[in-house]
Amino acid sequence: MFNVIKKEILNQSVKRMVITAPDIANKVLPGQFVVIRINEEGERIPLTVASCNKKKGIISIIFQEVGFTTRKLGRLKEGDAILDILGPLGHAAEIKKYGKVVCVAGGVGVAEVIPVADALQRAHNKVIGIIGARTKELIILEKEMRLFSDELYIATNDGSYGQEGLVTDVLRSILEQKIDLVYAIGPVPMMEAVANLTRDYKIKTIVSLNPVMVDGTGMCGSCRVSVGGETKFCCVDGPDFDGHSVDFRELAERLKLFNNQESEMSAR
Numbered sequence: 001m002f003n004v005i006k007k008e009i010l011n012q013s014v015k016r017m018v019i020t021a022p023d024i025a026n027k028v029l030p031g032q033f034v035v036i037r038i039n040e041e042g043e044r045i046p047l048t049v050a051s052c053n054k055k056k057g058i059i060s061i062i063f064q065e066v067g068f069t070t071r072k073l074g075r076l077k078e079g080d081a082i083l084d085i086l087g088p089l090g091h092a093a094e095i096k097k098y099g100k101v102v103c104v105a106g107g108v109g110v111a112e113v114i115p116v117a118d119a120l121q122r123a124h125n126k127v128i129g130i131i132g133a134r135t136k137e138l139i140i141l142e143k144e145m146r147l148f149s150d151e152l153y154i155a156t157n158d159g160s161y162g163q164e165g166l167v168t169d170v171l172r173s174i175l176e177q178k179i180d181l182v183y184a185i186g187p188v189p190m191m192e193a194v195a196n197l198t199r200d201y202k203i204k205t206i207v208s209l210n211p212v213m214v215d216g217t218g219m220c221g222s223c224r225v226s227v228g229g230e231t232k233f234c235c236v237d238g239p240d241f242d243g244h245s246v247d248f249r250e251l252a253e254r255l256k257l258f259n260n261q262e263s264e265m266s267a268r
Helices: 022-027 068-074 109-122 142-147 167-174 188-199 248-254 258-267
Strands: 002-009 014-020 033-037 045-053 058-064 082-091 100-106 126-133 151-156 180-185 205-208 224-227 230-233 240-242
Touching: 002 058, 014 068, 022 045, 022 058, 022 082, 022 126, 033 058, 033 205, 045 068, 045 109, 045 205, 058 068, 100 167, 100 188, 109 126, 109 142, 109 180, 126 167, 142 151, 167 188, 188 205, 188 248, 205 224, 224 240, 224 248, 230 240
Parallel strands: 100 126, 100 180, 126 151, 180 205
Antiparallel strands: 002 014, 014 058, 033 045, 033 082, 045 058, 205 240, 224 230
Protein backbone atom coordinates (compact mmCIF):
# COMPACT_ATOMS: atom_id res chain seq x y z
CA MET A 1 0.00 0.00 0.00
CA PHE A 2 1.14 3.52 -0.82
CA ASN A 3 0.01 6.24 1.57
CA VAL A 4 -1.12 9.71 0.53
CA ILE A 5 0.71 12.06 2.88
CA LYS A 6 -0.19 15.39 1.26
CA LYS A 7 -2.89 16.59 -1.11
CA GLU A 8 -3.08 19.99 -2.77
CA ILE A 9 -5.61 21.56 -5.13
CA LEU A 10 -3.82 23.42 -7.95
CA ASN A 11 -6.93 24.55 -9.81
CA GLN A 12 -10.55 23.52 -10.24
CA SER A 13 -9.68 20.16 -11.80
CA VAL A 14 -5.99 19.54 -11.09
CA LYS A 15 -4.61 18.04 -7.89
CA ARG A 16 -1.16 17.22 -6.55
CA MET A 17 -0.54 14.25 -4.26
CA VAL A 18 2.59 13.32 -2.37
CA ILE A 19 2.81 9.58 -1.83
CA THR A 20 5.16 7.28 0.06
CA ALA A 21 6.96 5.11 -2.50
CA PRO A 22 10.60 4.68 -1.43
CA ASP A 23 11.62 2.13 -4.06
CA ILE A 24 10.25 4.27 -6.89
CA ALA A 25 11.66 7.49 -5.45
CA ASN A 26 15.11 5.88 -5.34
CA LYS A 27 15.09 4.96 -9.04
CA VAL A 28 12.86 7.33 -11.00
CA LEU A 29 14.41 9.70 -13.54
CA PRO A 30 12.97 12.76 -15.34
CA GLY A 31 10.38 11.77 -17.92
CA GLN A 32 9.48 8.41 -16.39
CA PHE A 33 6.02 7.48 -15.17
CA VAL A 34 4.11 5.09 -12.93
CA VAL A 35 0.94 3.06 -13.39
CA ILE A 36 -1.55 3.42 -10.55
CA ARG A 37 -4.41 1.18 -9.45
CA ILE A 38 -6.44 2.66 -6.62
CA ASN A 39 -8.09 -0.58 -5.46
CA GLU A 40 -8.85 -4.15 -6.53
CA GLU A 41 -11.68 -3.06 -8.84
CA GLY A 42 -9.83 -0.08 -10.29
CA GLU A 43 -8.39 0.40 -13.76
CA ARG A 44 -4.71 1.09 -14.30
CA ILE A 45 -3.77 4.62 -15.33
CA PRO A 46 -0.34 6.07 -16.21
CA LEU A 47 0.84 9.24 -14.46
CA THR A 48 4.17 11.01 -14.83
CA VAL A 49 6.22 11.42 -11.66
CA ALA A 50 6.34 15.17 -11.15
CA SER A 51 9.00 15.10 -8.43
CA CYS A 52 10.67 12.81 -5.94
CA ASN A 53 12.66 12.92 -2.73
CA LYS A 54 14.95 9.94 -2.35
CA LYS A 55 15.84 10.67 1.27
CA LYS A 56 12.20 10.88 2.34
CA GLY A 57 11.10 8.07 0.01
CA ILE A 58 8.27 10.08 -1.53
CA ILE A 59 7.05 10.94 -5.02
CA SER A 60 4.49 13.45 -6.23
CA ILE A 61 1.91 13.02 -8.96
CA ILE A 62 -0.16 15.76 -10.56
CA PHE A 63 -3.31 14.84 -12.43
CA GLN A 64 -6.41 16.34 -13.98
CA GLU A 65 -9.80 14.91 -13.08
CA VAL A 66 -11.08 14.08 -16.54
CA GLY A 67 -12.50 10.58 -16.15
CA PHE A 68 -13.92 8.05 -13.70
CA THR A 69 -10.59 6.93 -12.23
CA THR A 70 -8.92 10.34 -11.96
CA ARG A 71 -12.03 11.70 -10.21
CA LYS A 72 -11.92 8.75 -7.83
CA LEU A 73 -8.22 9.36 -7.21
CA GLY A 74 -8.99 13.01 -6.55
CA ARG A 75 -11.42 12.05 -3.79
CA LEU A 76 -8.70 10.35 -1.73
CA LYS A 77 -7.71 12.19 1.42
CA GLU A 78 -4.45 12.57 3.27
CA GLY A 79 -3.91 9.32 5.14
CA ASP A 80 -5.70 7.20 2.53
CA ALA A 81 -3.80 4.52 0.65
CA ILE A 82 -3.40 3.49 -2.99
CA LEU A 83 -3.28 -0.24 -3.61
CA ASP A 84 -0.72 -0.47 -6.45
CA ILE A 85 1.88 1.82 -7.95
CA LEU A 86 4.08 0.21 -10.59
CA GLY A 87 7.24 1.95 -11.69
CA PRO A 88 9.31 3.70 -12.65
CA LEU A 89 8.32 2.85 -16.23
CA GLY A 90 9.39 4.06 -19.65
CA HIS A 91 12.66 5.56 -20.77
CA ALA A 92 13.95 8.65 -19.03
CA ALA A 93 14.24 11.83 -21.06
CA GLU A 94 17.58 12.16 -22.86
CA ILE A 95 19.42 14.74 -20.82
CA LYS A 96 22.63 16.21 -22.15
CA LYS A 97 24.06 19.57 -23.13
CA TYR A 98 22.21 20.68 -26.28
CA GLY A 99 22.65 24.42 -25.99
CA LYS A 100 19.41 26.39 -26.09
CA VAL A 101 16.30 24.32 -25.32
CA VAL A 102 12.65 25.34 -25.44
CA CYS A 103 10.32 23.41 -23.13
CA VAL A 104 6.68 23.80 -24.18
CA ALA A 105 3.80 22.62 -21.99
CA GLY A 106 0.06 22.97 -22.18
CA GLY A 107 -2.41 22.45 -19.35
CA VAL A 108 -1.39 19.74 -16.90
CA GLY A 109 1.63 19.03 -19.12
CA VAL A 110 3.42 21.71 -17.09
CA ALA A 111 3.68 19.20 -14.23
CA GLU A 112 5.36 16.71 -16.52
CA VAL A 113 7.81 19.11 -18.14
CA ILE A 114 9.17 20.53 -14.88
CA PRO A 115 11.50 17.62 -13.95
CA VAL A 116 12.82 17.59 -17.53
CA ALA A 117 13.43 21.35 -17.53
CA ASP A 118 15.20 21.01 -14.18
CA ALA A 119 17.48 18.26 -15.49
CA LEU A 120 18.21 20.13 -18.73
CA GLN A 121 19.16 23.24 -16.79
CA ARG A 122 21.43 21.20 -14.52
CA ALA A 123 23.10 19.89 -17.69
CA HIS A 124 24.07 23.50 -18.48
CA ASN A 125 21.49 24.20 -21.14
CA LYS A 126 19.74 27.54 -21.47
CA VAL A 127 16.10 26.63 -20.89
CA ILE A 128 13.30 28.74 -22.33
CA GLY A 129 9.94 27.72 -20.88
CA ILE A 130 6.55 28.25 -22.51
CA ILE A 131 3.43 27.27 -20.61
CA GLY A 132 -0.17 27.80 -21.56
CA ALA A 133 -3.81 27.25 -20.67
CA ARG A 134 -7.22 28.47 -21.73
CA THR A 135 -7.39 31.10 -18.99
CA LYS A 136 -5.37 32.48 -16.05
CA GLU A 137 -7.18 30.35 -13.48
CA LEU A 138 -6.00 27.18 -15.23
CA ILE A 139 -2.28 28.06 -15.24
CA ILE A 140 -0.46 25.78 -12.80
CA LEU A 141 3.02 25.59 -11.31
CA GLU A 142 4.22 28.93 -12.65
CA LYS A 143 6.54 29.45 -9.67
CA GLU A 144 8.15 26.05 -10.06
CA MET A 145 8.57 26.49 -13.81
CA ARG A 146 10.29 29.84 -13.28
CA LEU A 147 12.87 28.13 -11.07
CA PHE A 148 13.97 25.87 -13.91
CA SER A 149 13.72 28.32 -16.81
CA ASP A 150 16.16 31.02 -17.79
CA GLU A 151 13.23 32.67 -19.54
CA LEU A 152 9.55 31.89 -19.07
CA TYR A 153 6.64 32.87 -21.32
CA ILE A 154 2.98 32.35 -20.50
CA ALA A 155 0.11 32.20 -22.98
CA THR A 156 -3.63 32.11 -22.34
CA ASN A 157 -6.25 31.62 -25.02
CA ASP A 158 -8.36 34.48 -23.70
CA GLY A 159 -5.49 36.85 -22.92
CA SER A 160 -6.33 36.95 -19.20
CA TYR A 161 -2.66 36.35 -18.31
CA GLY A 162 0.58 36.56 -20.23
CA GLN A 163 0.33 36.69 -24.00
CA GLU A 164 -3.02 36.17 -25.66
CA GLY A 165 -3.05 33.13 -27.89
CA LEU A 166 -1.54 29.65 -27.99
CA VAL A 167 1.86 28.36 -26.87
CA THR A 168 2.69 27.92 -30.53
CA ASP A 169 2.21 31.66 -31.07
CA VAL A 170 4.93 32.30 -28.50
CA LEU A 171 7.11 29.52 -29.89
CA ARG A 172 6.89 30.95 -33.41
CA SER A 173 8.47 34.21 -32.26
CA ILE A 174 11.25 32.39 -30.40
CA LEU A 175 12.21 30.17 -33.33
CA GLU A 176 13.87 33.13 -35.01
CA GLN A 177 16.68 32.50 -32.52
CA LYS A 178 19.07 29.57 -32.82
CA ILE A 179 17.27 26.78 -30.97
CA ASP A 180 18.92 23.39 -30.51
CA LEU A 181 15.98 21.37 -29.12
CA VAL A 182 12.27 21.71 -28.49
CA TYR A 183 10.65 19.45 -25.89
CA ALA A 184 6.84 19.46 -25.83
CA ILE A 185 4.22 17.84 -23.68
CA GLY A 186 0.51 18.46 -23.43
CA PRO A 187 -2.67 17.77 -25.38
CA VAL A 188 -2.17 15.89 -28.65
CA PRO A 189 -3.30 18.82 -30.86
CA MET A 190 -0.79 21.08 -29.11
CA MET A 191 2.11 18.67 -29.60
CA GLU A 192 1.17 18.15 -33.23
CA ALA A 193 1.08 21.93 -33.77
CA VAL A 194 4.50 22.32 -32.14
CA ALA A 195 5.98 19.57 -34.32
CA ASN A 196 4.46 21.05 -37.47
CA LEU A 197 5.91 24.44 -36.60
CA THR A 198 9.45 23.26 -35.85
CA ARG A 199 9.62 20.96 -38.89
CA ASP A 200 10.13 23.88 -41.25
CA TYR A 201 12.99 25.11 -39.06
CA LYS A 202 14.56 21.63 -38.94
CA ILE A 203 14.80 21.82 -35.15
CA LYS A 204 14.94 18.52 -33.28
CA THR A 205 11.62 18.15 -31.46
CA ILE A 206 10.80 15.61 -28.78
CA VAL A 207 7.22 14.96 -27.67
CA SER A 208 6.21 13.03 -24.57
CA LEU A 209 3.15 10.91 -25.34
CA ASN A 210 0.49 9.65 -22.97
CA PRO A 211 -1.75 7.25 -24.91
CA VAL A 212 -4.17 4.72 -23.44
CA MET A 213 -2.31 2.16 -21.32
CA VAL A 214 -3.45 -0.93 -19.46
CA ASP A 215 -0.55 -2.99 -18.15
CA GLY A 216 2.38 -0.63 -18.76
CA THR A 217 4.72 -3.44 -19.82
CA GLY A 218 4.11 -3.66 -23.57
CA MET A 219 1.95 -6.79 -23.39
CA CYS A 220 -1.53 -5.40 -24.03
CA GLY A 221 -0.70 -3.22 -27.02
CA SER A 222 -3.14 -0.46 -26.05
CA CYS A 223 -0.45 2.20 -26.10
CA ARG A 224 0.88 1.50 -29.59
CA VAL A 225 1.75 4.48 -31.72
CA SER A 226 3.13 4.85 -35.23
CA VAL A 227 6.51 6.59 -35.35
CA GLY A 228 8.24 6.91 -38.69
CA GLY A 229 5.93 4.26 -40.12
CA GLU A 230 6.88 1.73 -37.41
CA THR A 231 4.72 0.53 -34.54
CA LYS A 232 6.07 1.50 -31.14
CA PHE A 233 4.72 0.82 -27.66
CA CYS A 234 4.73 3.97 -25.61
CA CYS A 235 5.14 2.25 -22.26
CA VAL A 236 8.37 0.45 -23.19
CA ASP A 237 9.69 2.41 -26.20
CA GLY A 238 8.67 5.87 -24.96
CA PRO A 239 7.14 8.01 -23.71
CA ASP A 240 9.48 10.36 -25.64
CA PHE A 241 9.54 10.23 -29.43
CA ASP A 242 10.66 12.30 -32.41
CA GLY A 243 7.77 14.70 -32.85
CA HIS A 244 8.34 14.95 -36.59
CA SER A 245 7.78 11.20 -37.00
CA VAL A 246 4.69 10.62 -34.83
CA ASP A 247 1.37 9.89 -36.53
CA PHE A 248 -0.69 12.28 -34.41
CA ARG A 249 -3.94 11.60 -36.25
CA GLU A 250 -3.75 7.90 -35.42
CA LEU A 251 -2.80 8.74 -31.83
CA ALA A 252 -5.83 11.01 -31.47
CA GLU A 253 -8.13 8.26 -32.72
CA ARG A 254 -6.63 5.69 -30.36
CA LEU A 255 -7.24 7.99 -27.41
CA LYS A 256 -10.97 7.45 -28.05
CA LEU A 257 -10.56 3.67 -27.69
CA PHE A 258 -12.42 3.32 -24.38
CA ASN A 259 -14.76 6.32 -24.61
CA ASN A 260 -17.89 4.16 -24.40
CA GLN A 261 -16.69 2.30 -21.33
CA GLU A 262 -15.62 5.60 -19.73
CA SER A 263 -19.11 7.04 -20.30
CA GLU A 264 -20.73 3.95 -18.78
CA MET A 265 -18.54 4.13 -15.68
CA SER A 266 -19.10 7.88 -15.25
CA ALA A 267 -22.87 7.37 -15.42
CA ARG A 268 -22.88 4.97 -12.46
